[in-house]
Amino acid sequence: MEIIDLRRQPKGCTSHPLIRLKRFLENNDAEVMVITDPEIIPIKTIEIIARKYERMIETIDEINNTVTILITRRCQGIEQGS
Amino acid sequence: MSRDLERVKNLLKAHGKPPREVYFDLENSGWVPDEVLKAMLPYFNVKGYGHPSITNKPGWEALEALLEAQEYIASSIGANSSEIVFTHSGTEANNLAIIGASLANKTRGRKIVVSSIEHYSVMLPANELAEHGFRTIQIPVDKDGRIDTDVLSSLIDKETVLVSIQMVNHEIGTIQPLREAVEIIRDKNPNTVIHTDAIDAYTRIPINVEKIDVDLLSISSHKILGPKGAAALFVREGTKIKKIVYGALSTQKLWPGVENIPAIVGFHEAARIAIEGMNKYMSYVTTLRDSLINGILGSIDGAILNGPRGRDRVPDNVNISFLYVEGEALTVELSLRGIYVSSGSACTSRVLEPSHVLLAIGRKYEEAHGSILFKITRYHSFADIDYVLQQLPVAVERLRRLSPLISKKNTDN
Numbered sequence: 001m002e003i004i005d006l007r008r009q010p011k012g013c014t015s016h017p018l019i020r021l022k023r024f025l026e027n028n029d030a031e032v033m034v035i036t037d038p039e040i041i042p043i044k045t046i047e048i049i050a051r052k053y054e055r056m057i058e059t060i061d062e063i064n065n066t067v068t069i070l071i072t073r074r075c076q077g078i079e080q081g082s
Numbered sequence: 083m084s085r086d087l088e089r090v091k092n093l094l095k096a097h098g099k100p101p102r103e104v105y106f107d108l109e110n111s112g113w114v115p116d117e118v119l120k121a122m123l124p125y126f127n128v129k130g131y132g133h134p135s136i137t138n139k140p141g142w143e144a145l146e147a148l149l150e151a152q153e154y155i156a157s158s159i160g161a162n163s164s165e166i167v168f169t170h171s172g173t174e175a176n177n178l179a180i181i182g183a184s185l186a187n188k189t190r191g192r193k194i195v196v197s198s199i200e201h202y203s204v205m206l207p208a209n210e211l212a213e214h215g216f217r218t219i220q221i222p223v224d225k226d227g228r229i230d231t232d233v234l235s236s237l238i239d240k241e242t243v244l245v246s247i248q249m250v251n252h253e254i255g256t257i258q259p260l261r262e263a264v265e266i267i268r269d270k271n272p273n274t275v276i277h278t279d280a281i282d283a284y285t286r287i288p289i290n291v292e293k294i295d296v297d298l299l300s301i302s303s304h305k306i307l308g309p310k311g312a313a314a315l316f317v318r319e320g321t322k323i324k325k326i327v328y329g330a331l332s333t334q335k336l337w338p339g340v341e342n343i344p345a346i347v348g349f350h351e352a353a354r355i356a357i358e359g360m361n362k363y364m365s366y367v368t369t370l371r372d373s374l375i376n377g378i379l380g381s382i383d384g385a386i387l388n389g390p391r392g393r394d395r396v397p398d399n400v401n402i403s404f405l406y407v408e409g410e411a412l413t414v415e416l417s418l419r420g421i422y423v424s425s426g427s428a429c430t431s432r433v434l435e436p437s438h439v440l441l442a443i444g445r446k447y448e449e450a451h452g453s454i455l456f457k458i459t460r461y462h463s464f465a466d467i468d469y470v471l472q473q474l475p476v477a478v479e480r481l482r483r484l485s486p487l488i489s490k491k492n493t494d495n
Contacts, residue, residue: 009209009217016198016220018221018222019222020353023441041219042237043425045237045477048236
């Protein structure tokens with residue numbers, strides 16, 4: 001399974017982890033694990049991005065400032081705003 | 083002679099002079115029209131050639147020219163003249179905004195938010211601030227390059243010290259929903275400093291800093307048919323910002339170094355001409371733009387427009403990807419035919435990486451590498467567009483015949 005660590009601070013301009021996440025969701029139907037520090041990139045941000053690609057999120061683990069989230073496969077019939 | 087110098091002399095000799103020349107690479111730089119040059123020339127050796135901080139006649143003449151330019155440029159964006167800081171380039175203005183504002187306000191927070199398609203002169207200083215404990219987050223954009231305002235809203239909190247969202251994208255011409263973004267930011271954290279890179283917007287779309295309510299705004303002379311060597315940063319009164327370059331003797335408190343008075347005069351004149359004729363020029367340029375876009379897409383297979391269509395696109399920008407063609411090769415092929423363009427932006431073409439802007443809007447690597455950027459001005463004509471539409475298909479076809487990518491595609495099929 002793909003794992004994307006949103007806590008990483010890349011040097012370049014093409015490899016920001018949020019943009020990697022977006023590209024993954026655009027090009028793959030598979031699940032993806034995301035690790036974030038909610039004080040930097042909130043869980044809400046990940047949920048918004050996931051829903052735009054018809055995915056749901058599920059919090060797997062939460063220790064100190066590190067949250068691990070599973071973004072599910074593409075779901076059918078997610079209603080806008082629900 | 084150095085190897086680089088020898089190489090470029092040989093290139094120019096081999097290139098020769100094409101029968102016709104049309105320059106479209108205004109994104110990276112351009113010529114200076116005669117009327118702008120005429121305004122600048124006296125300031126090299128007739129008057130105002132002194133230092134504007136020195137108390138003698140040539141110095142006062144230089145100061146007069148600088149203050150007149152400051153006043154005009156301020157009024158053109160709805161600012162006060164004391165809120166305009168001259169720098170020598172847009173890169174310097176952006177660096178001052180990002181680094182100066184972040185460091186000055188670091189007690190308010192360490193989070194910086196930028197769009198994922200900002201110019202390198204915004205992205206790279208923001209990334210470098212990691213050494214000072216800052217974190218930079220990039221907002222994703224959609225396929226047309228528009229920022230996701232829902233994601234923006236979710237990222238703004240009490241830790242957000244600076245947000246930078248460009249008004250118009252330099253590569254694909256997307257006009258950002260800046261007012262909507264600023265309202266969201268002000269609502270969530272009124273202390274966040276807001277910067278916009280308006281370098282590709284100035285004189286193409288109306289700008290009023292009161293209406294858009296930003297704290298910092300960058301503009302540049304050589305992007306508006308002015309000379310290189312002058313740019314400006316609007317710094318709203320009351321905005322805390324730290325100097326990042328140190329030196330003596332300058333009229334510009336935030337940016338030392340001798341002011342380039344001839345370039346500032348040229349900046350003033352270029353701005354005046356462009357602003358006074360903005361409506362009619364941009365209406366004409368939009369027609370040329372759409373003729374070029376429609377002509378290319380209608381005559382070349384495997385050509386993809388990058389960025390939005392219509393009113394969401396700045397009037398002068400045309401950016402197209404050509405499948406199975408390498409962009410740098412196409413710029414050379416077109417140069418030999420007298421059509422001067424660039425592949426993506428200068429900064430991306432030198433490092434041979436695909437454009438981060440095109441990757442951010444969802445283009446694949448091979449599509450991003452095969453892109454060409456045209457910037458159209460009021461000096462271009464329909465005859466220039468026709469010439470491009472005559473030469474471009476031939477150039478693309480020639481390169482595709484040589485391309486290993488198209489051989490692979492045929493083999494795969």
